[in-house]
Amino acid sequence: MEVKKAAMAGTLESSDAQVTVEPGNGTIELSIESSVIHQFGKQIKATILETLGRLDVTSAKVKVVDKGALDCTLKARVECAVYRSNDITENLPWGGVIK
Amino acid sequence: MINAVGRDIPEEVLKATGKKVFEGAYAYDNYEYTKAAPTVHAVCDPKRSKLVENIHDALVKCGIKDGMTISFHHHFREGDYIVNMVMEEIHNMGIKGITICASSLGKAHDPIVPMIEDGTIVGIQSSGVRGKIGEAISTGKLRDLAIMRSHGGRVRAIESGEVHIDIAFIGAPTCDEYGNMKANGGKSDCGVLSYAVVDAEYADKVVAITDCLVPFPNVPASISMVHVDYVCVVDAIGNPAKIATGAAKPTTDVRKIMMADYCTQFVINTPYFKEGFSYQTGVGGASIASTISLGKIMEERGIHMGLGLGGITTPMCNLLAKGLIRTLVDTQDFDMGAIESIKTNPNHIEITASEYANPFNKGAYVNKLDFVILASLEVDTNFNCNVVVGSDGMITGAQGGHPDTAAGAKCTIVIAPLLQGRIPAICTNVTTVTTPGETVDVVITDYGIAINPRRQDLIECMKDVKLPFKTIEELRDMAYSMVGEPDPVQFGDRVVGIIEARDGTIIDVVREIKEYEFKD
Amino acid sequence: MSHPNKKRLRRSMMFLNCQKPGLIKDPYIYKPDSIMLDLEDAVAENQKDAARYSLYHALQEIDYRGVERVVRINGLDTPHWKEDIRVCVAGGADTIRIAKTETAQDVHIVEEHVLAAEKEFGRPEGSTLLMAALESCKGVLNALEVCKSSDRLIGIALSGGDYTKDLQTVITGTGVELQGARQHMIIAARAAGVQCWDTVFTNLDAMDVFEEEVKMIKMMGFDGKSLVNPRQIDVVHKVFTPTQKEIIFAEKVVKEIDEKKALGIGVFTVDGKMIDIAFYDGAKRTIDLAKASGVYEGDL
Numbered sequence: 001m002e003v004k005k006a007a008m009a010g011t012l013e014s015s016d017a018q019v020t021v022e023p024g025n026g027t028i029e030l031s032i033e034s035s036v037i038h039q040f041g042k043q044i045k046a047t048i049l050e051t052l053g054r055l056d057v058t059s060a061k062v063k064v065v066d067k068g069a070l071d072c073t074l075k076a077r078v079e080c081a082v083y084r085s086n087d088i089t090e091n092l093p094w095g096g097v098i099k
Numbered sequence: 100m101i102n103a104v105g106r107d108i109p110e111e112v113l114k115a116t117g118k119k120v121f122e123g124a125y126a127y128d129n130y131e132y133t134k135a136a137p138t139v140h141a142v143c144d145p146k147r148s149k150l151v152e153n154i155h156d157a158l159v160k161c162g163i164k165d166g167m168t169i170s171f172h173h174h175f176r177e178g179d180y181i182v183n184m185v186m187e188e189i190h191n192m193g194i195k196g197i198t199i200c201a202s203s204l205g206k207a208h209d210p211i212v213p214m215i216e217d218g219t220i221v222g223i224q225s226s227g228v229r230g231k232i233g234e235a236i237s238t239g240k241l242r243d244l245a246i247m248r249s250h251g252g253r254v255r256a257i258e259s260g261e262v263h264i265d266i267a268f269i270g271a272p273t274c275d276e277y278g279n280m281k282a283n284g285g286k287s288d289c290g291v292l293s294y295a296v297v298d299a300e301y302a303d304k305v306v307a308i309t310d311c312l313v314p315f316p317n318v319p320a321s322i323s324m325v326h327v328d329y330v331c332v333v334d335a336i337g338n339p340a341k342i343a344t345g346a347a348k349p350t351t352d353v354r355k356i357m358m359a360d361y362c363t364q365f366v367i368n369t370p371y372f373k374e375g376f377s378y379q380t381g382v383g384g385a386s387i388a389s390t391i392s393l394g395k396i397m398e399e400r401g402i403h404m405g406l407g408l409g410g411i412t413t414p415m416c417n418l419l420a421k422g423l424i425r426t427l428v429d430t431q432d433f434d435m436g437a438i439e440s441i442k443t444n445p446n447h448i449e450i451t452a453s454e455y456a457n458p459f460n461k462g463a464y465v466n467k468l469d470f471v472i473l474a475s476l477e478v479d480t481n482f483n484c485n486v487v488v489g490s491d492g493m494i495t496g497a498q499g500g501h502p503d504t505a506a507g508a509k510c511t512i513v514i515a516p517l518l519q520g521r522i523p524a525i526c527t528n529v530t531t532v533t534t535p536g537e538t539v540d541v542v543i544t545d546y547g548i549a550i551n552p553r554r555q556d557l558i559e560c561m562k563d564v565k566l567p568f569k570t571i572e573e574l575r576d577m578a579y580s581m582v583g584e585p586d587p588v589q590f591g592d593r594v595v596g597i598i599e600a601r602d603g604t605i606i607d608v609v610r611e612i613k614e615y616e617f618k619d
Numbered sequence: 620m621s622h623p624n625k626k627r628l629r630r631s632m633m634f635l636n637c638q639k640p641g642l643i644k645d646p647y648i649y650k651p652d653s654i655m656l657d658l659e660d661a662v663a664e665n666q667k668d669a670a671r672y673s674l675y676h677a678l679q680e681i682d683y684r685g686v687e688r689v690v691r692i693n694g695l696d697t698p699h700w701k702e703d704i705r706v707c708v709a710g711g712a713d714t715i716r717i718a719k720t721e722t723a724q725d726v727h728i729v730e731e732h733v734l735a736a737e738k739e740f741g742r743p744e745g746s747t748l749l750m751a752a753l754e755s756c757k758g759v760l761n762a763l764e765v766c767k768s769s770d771r772l773i774g775i776a777l778s779g780g781d782y783t784k785d786l787q788t789v790i791t792g793t794g795v796e797l798q799g800a801r802q803h804m805i806i807a808a809r810a811a812g813v814q815c816w817d818t819v820f821t822n823l824d825a826m827d828v829f830e831e832e833v834k835m836i837k838m839m840g841f842d843g844k845s846l847v848n849p850r851q852i853d854v855v856h857k858v859f860t861p862t863q864k865e866i867i868f869a870e871k872v873v874k875e876i877d878e879k880k881a882l883g884i885g886v887f888t889v890d891g892k893m894i895d896i897a898f899y900d901g902a903k904r905t906i907d908l909a910k911a912s913g914v915y916e917g918d919l
Contacts (some may be wrong), residue, residue, distance in 0.1 A: 039585030068520030094709030
C-alpha cells in the first residue's frame with residue numbers, strides 16, 4: 001500500500017503510541033522514541049516493521065513515539081495511520097493484512 | 100567478584116573503595132569494631148555566643164575548605180531549602196571538591212546539579228537521589244562514585260568511621276541560641292529529627308540552621324546543644340506546604356485496594372498476627388489502604404499492635420488514637436496528621452535513625468518487626484528488589500529503610516502491580532539489586548501472590564487460605580506473556596555508583612547510562 | 620438450539636473506552652462478568668476508525684480470561700455501524716450491544732449484517748450474540764417485540780441518559796423518572812425469556828446511593844447493571860450474592876426435585892412445605908450466583 005499523504009494515529013497517553021506516516025522515497029525511514037526503549041526497543045521495531053510489511057508499505061517516513069504500548073496497540077496505530085493516509089475507513093481487510 | 104546475590108562487582112571498584120562484596124544479609128552478626136569519634140572544640144567560656152550572622156559566616160567559622168565532607172538530613176523532604184542554601188554559599192566562595200553525605204536528596208535539590216558539573220561537588224552519599232541529580236550521576240557527571248546507603252547503613256557508615264563528616268548542617272524547625280533543636284513549634288515543623296542525630300554526634304563541626312529562634316532552653320530537645328558549634332538564623336528553612344502535605348486521600352484505585360486486601364488477608368493468616376504484634380508500612384496507596392483494612396480487622400477481633408514503626412502517616416496515627424496501637428515509634432513524618440500526632444500523643448515517640456535501623460548497634464527496632472509492607476520498582480525470581488534504578492537505567496529512587504526493615508522483619512511483604520505500563524515488576528533479573536531476596540518473604544501483585552520458597556513455614560500456613568497464590572516464576576511468565584520478555588538495560592562500562600548493603604559491603608553497582616542502540 | 624452462553628451470568632457489565640489502550644489491556648483483573656468495549660459515545664467522532672483497530676487487536680490478542688467481551692457499536696443512524704459490525708465479528712466479539720434500539724426491525728437489520736460478517740470472516744453462523752439498549756420512549760414501549768426479535772438476543776438494557784431526555788426530564792437521583800421503564804422492561808424481558816440490565820450510575824462519590832439502587836433493581840428482578848467504573852463491580856456482586864439461607868433452601872429444592880423426578884414422583888416437599896417445579900430454575904440460578912460469588916461449597 002502506498003502512503004499517499006501524512007497521517008497520524010494514537011496519543012501520547014501512557015500505554016499508547018503516536019504513529020505518524022509520511023510519503024517516503026523508496027525506503028522505510030523509521031524513527032522510534034520510547035519510554036521503554038531499553039527493554040522493548042527491539043520488539044517495538046520488529047512489530048512496526050512487521051505491520052508495515054503486512055500492509056505492503058515499502059516507502060514511507062514513519063515516526064513512532066511510544067509510551068509503553070503493547071504490541072497490539074502498536075499494530076493498531078500503524079494500521080490506522082496507513083489507512084488514514086489513503087482515506088480508507090470502510091471495508092477493511094480484518095483478519096487479512098490486518099491481523 | 101561475584102557476590103551473594105550473584106552480581107559481579109568489578110575488582111577496580113573493590114580496590115578503589117576498599118570495600119568487600121556482599122556475603123549475605125546477616126554475615127556481619129557479632130562483628131567487632133571500634134566506633135569513630137569526632138574532633139571537637141570545647142565551649143567553656145559562657146560569654147562566647149554560638150550565633151552566627153549568616154551561612155557564609157558559619158562556613159568561615161567552621162573552616163570550610165576544598166575536599167571536605169558535609170552532611171544534611173531530609174526531614175524537610177521536597178520542601179527543603181537547607182541543602183541549596185548552604186551549597187550556593189559554598190559555591191560562591193569558590194570551594195571545590197565537596198562530598199555531600201545526606202540522609203536523602205530529592206528533586207528539591209535539582210539546583211545543585213551545576214555544582215556537580217563544575218567540580219564544587221565531587222561526591223554524593225545518600226539513601227537515594229531523584230530528578231536531575233540522579234540524571235547527573237547516571238550520565239557520569241560526578242567525579243567520585245556515588246554511594247547509596249540505607250537509613251541504617253548510613254548510621255553504620257558514620258559511626259564506624261567509614262565516612263567522616265567535617266561539617267553537619269542541621270535544619271531545625273525551632274532552636275535556641277545555644278543549639279537545642281526541636282522538630283516542632285516553628286514555621287516549618289517536620290515532626291522528628293531522627294536522621295540528623297548521628298550527624299550531630301559524629302561530625303567535627305555542627306551548625307544548626309533555623310527560621311524560628313526560641314528562648315533558651317528549647318527542651319526537650321531532639322538534638323542537644325552539647326553537639327552544636329554554631330546557630331544560624333535564616334528567613335526560611337523550608338516550604339511548609341511541601342514538608343508536610345495533607346493526609347493522602349485513601350486510594351479509590353480498585354487495583355491498589357485489591358492488592359491491599361490480599362496483603363491484609365495474608366497478614367492476618369500468619370502466626371505473627373496476634374496481640375502485641377509489630378508492623379511497619381510505607382506511604383504508597385496500597386500500603387495505606389492495607390493499613391486501613393488491617394485496622395478494621397484489628398478492631399473487630401480486639402487485636403492491638405504493640406509497636407508501629409517507621410515513617411509515619413495519618414492512618415497509623417488514627418489507629419494509635421483509637422487505642423489500637425500501644426506505641427508508635429517514629430523516624431519520619433509524611434503528613435500533617437503524623438506531625439500533629441507526635442506533638443500531642445504521648446504514645447507517639449521520636450527515635451534516632453541508629454535506634455531505628457543501624458545494623459552495627461546492639462540491636463535496632465527493625466529487628467523487632469513482625470511485618471513490614473514495602474513497595475518495589477522490580478522484584479526478580481530470586482526475590483531481590485530494586486528500589487533505586489528506574490527502567491530507563493537512571494538512578495531515580497532511594498533505598499530508605501527498605502533493606503533494613505526487610506532484614507529485620509519476620510514477614511517482609513512487597514506490594515507491586517505486575518505491570519507499570521509495559522514494564523514488568525516481576526522479572527528474571529532486577530536491573531540493580533538493592534534489597535537481597537533472602538530477606539523478602541512475600542510478593543503481592545494484582546495478578547497473584549508469591550511466597551519465597553525459603554519460607555516453607557509461610558507456604559504451609561497459607562495452605563487453606565483462599566488467596567491467588569502463584570510461584571514467582573508464574574507471575575513473571577504472566578507478565579512476559581502480556582508484554583514480551585524485556586531486554587536488559589544497555590549500560591556503558593563505567594561504574595558511577597555503588598549500592599551499599601546495610602553492612603557496608605557492595606551488593607551491586609550502577610553503571611553509566613548509555614544511549615540505546617538498535618542492534619541488527 | 621440456543622447459544623450456550625445466552626443465559627450466562629451477567630451481573631456486572633462494565634463499559635470501557637476502546638480508544639484507551641491503558642483501559643482495555645487488563646480489565647479482567649477486576650472480575651466483571653462482562654466488559655463492554657465502547658465504540659459509541661466514549662469515542663470521539665474523528666477517532667471511530669482508530670478505535671476499531673484497537674478493538675480488533677484487543678479481541679484477537681488479549682486473553683480476557685473468560686470475561687464476556689461485549690462491544691457497543693454505533694447507532695443505526697450513523698455512518699459507522701456497518702464497519703463496527705464487521706470488526707466485531709472478525710475479531711470474535713462474544714456479543715454486540717446495539718445502541719438506540721427502537722424496534723424489532725433494528726435488531727433484524729443488525730442480525731442480517733452480523734450473519735453476513737460471520738460468513739465473510741468464517742465464523743460459525745449464530746455465534747455472535749446480540750443485546751439491545753433501549754434509549755427512547757419508543758424503544759422502551761417496544762421492549763417486548765425487541766426481546767422476541769432474535770434467537771441471538773440475550774436481553775435488553777436500559778440506557779437512562781437518553782431515555783430521560785426523550786421523556787423530557789433528567790436523572791433525578793430518586794429513580795422516579797426511571798420507574799416505568801424499569802418495570803416495563805423487566806416484565807417484557809421475562810415474558811420473552813431474556814435477560815434485563817439496568818442503566819449506569821455515574822456519580823462515583825455516592826457509593827451508598829449506588830448500592831441502594833443496585834439493591835432495588837435486584838429486588839425488581841434485573842439480572843445486573845451497566846457499570847462505568849471498576850469500583851462499582853464489587854458492590855454489585857455483593858448485592859447479588861445470595862444469603863446462606865437462600866443457598867441452603869435452593870440446594871434442597873434442586874436435590875429434592877432431581878431425586879423425586881428420577882423416581883417418577885411429581886410431588887415435592889422442602890422443609891415440610893409443598894413446592895412445585897416452577898421453583899427449579901430459580902433455585903438453580905441461586906446456586907449459580909452463589910458459585911460465581913465464591914460462597915458456594917456444596918456439590919451441586
